[in-house]
Amino acid sequence: MKRLSMSGNYAVAYAVKMADVDVVSAYPITPQTTIVERISDFVANGDLDADYVNVESEHSAMSACIGAAMTGARVFTATSSQGLAYMHELLLMASGLRTPIVMANVNRALSAPLNIWNDHGDAMAERDSGWIQLWASSAQEAFDTTIKAFKIAEDVRLPVMVNFDGFIVSHTYEPVMLIDEGDVKNYIPSKPMANRLSPKTAYSVGVVGPPEYYYEMKYQAIDAIERSRQRIREIDADFNKRFDKYYTDVDTFNLEGAEYALITMGAMTGSARVVAGELRKLGEKVGIISIRTYRPFPSDKLIEAVAGLKGLGIMDRATTPGGPSNPLFADVAACLYGEKERPVLQSFVAGIGGRDITAENFRSMLRATKEAAVSGRAAPCMYVGLRE
């Protein structure tokens, strides 16, 4: 292990280099650019033996990745926001065609208004695309999660999106413990993928699925991501053991003896924990739950985690205009609906378009969650930090 100071983006670039990818095709977009910039340096300097395919758009980048992945190549791309949106139709093809592509999505708000800063709206808009969505909350986690993502993608033959917050993680320099390159190669050795296209194994891919077959073909992808839930847990456990890590799909903090808790995703988890830790010292029975694997949604583990809680606040860093609730809240509510005993759920929106989520914001959310727990009734969704 080597300890270096680097940004989240560079940590991901190093992970991709160590994974010894065969093909990278990407288009620059803030705040993702420095990932592919650094990878192109690696390729140009001969540090990484890969084909770097320059394209004119994210639509083409994902198309190139799908084609390359079908030949059995290990493939990586990275994007953010508008770039991810531009890939939309290809994302569904990548999952339907069962291509094990790994993509870093550096979360950034979607236009309009034009904004390069962080929120989770880009990934949330693609939550039904059939991709596995993992979330990292630091440069270290972005590095580890990217390496693990190759293992998961090639094991379950589904594309994996590694999400982390734009600027907060992507551009902040932190100490990162790099796993030794040899250990990474042992962990994810290059191997020919099953079901690959080659002159010797010709077949048709991307065929028409008429009404007689579309449903069955679609269900295969649904079944694959459902089954991946258990495989991801096994892969997490193995990764933790090998590299002395702590990854689980639902991560909990201070839940012992907690009466209420807040659910977070990504970088906000760190601040939430600091605030919750301070409140615990003052006697507040508060904990934090963070979702690391958002798709497949870890419903069973979440139900276990919230058992006994009286109040549960759910923080969305994205919105669903006109919907009954915001995306993470909807998932949590659906997951707990069938439970006889469940906490009162309080919805929050915060951190939109790069707005800071301050310690005071967290304290006010935790206060509101406690009030909901005590009164037994939740208030309407609270838009935290919004000026009137």
Place this chain on the structure above:
Amino acid sequence: MKCARTVLKGWKDIPEGVTITEPGSSVQFDVSAWRTHKPVVDKAKCTKCGMCWLFCPESAIEIKEDGKYDANLTFCKGCGICDKVCAVKAITMVKEGKN
């Protein structure tokens, strides 16, 4: 070419990832239910010119033993192109279910 009544496979029996591993497997796919009209050939008028055979986008027109042409109704989707291109008006599109 004959097509046995199509047996639709379940999701567990279909190759993974929207692939077809067996060449020419479309002959197993009966599309007759797509059709509203079917081509009926008047053999007396057919001059064996082969225009219908040439233009059929589905290759559903077959040459019969007498050298004349007729549609294989398992693969005909009823588009009516054969009717339009037949120079001697030997083909009529007849509504399904009328006879």
